Amino acid sequence: MQLSKEDVLAKANLASKNTLMETLNIEMIDFGNDYLVARMPVNSRVYQPDGVLHGGATAALAESVGSFASHIFIDTEKMFVRGLEITANHLKSVTEGYIYAKATFLHKGRTTQLLDIRVTDDHDNLVSICRLSTISLPKNK
Structure with a gap:
């Protein structure tokens, strides 16, 4: 049985309860066959001391969005996902509104996944470009 987009x-959002994602108010808002989108409010809770979004x-x-994307596309009864490496290039400062992260698969293997994650602001300006590699491992080993 395939779950609906809303389900x-x-x-995904229910799984974020009592985690860093809830602390940062990260919310999954859209997904498709090869992508997942999340958003996070930019306010003083996520600022650097000088009042801009902390990298x-x-x-x-x-x-968070990349790991959830990998998680959505595996059999979670048999497998779990862990991040291997993340890189981030920060290109623009943000002081208010929301930032949006769209994770898109560059490689969707059975064991390893590579995702391109583009972070934009409310005006669709590119804020950061990130790459995340994840690994899917069996639960029974």
Whole structure:
């Protein structure tokens, strides 16, 4: 049985309870065959001391959406996902509104996955470009 888009997003957001994603108010908002989109509000909770978005918060958003994207496309009864490596190039400062992270698969293997994650602001300006590699491992080993 295939879940609806709404069911998948609700399941992903429910899994974020009592985690870093809830602390940062990260919300999964859209997905398709090879992508997942999340958003995070930009406010003082995610600022650097000088009042702009912290790169670590941006990386947390990127890793969250990328890991969830890998998670959505595996058999979670048999497998689990872990991040292997993330890189982030920050290109623009943000002080308010939301940032949006769209994770798109560059490689969707049975064991390893590679995702391109583009982070944009409310005006669709590119804020950061991230790459995340994940690994799917069996639960029974």
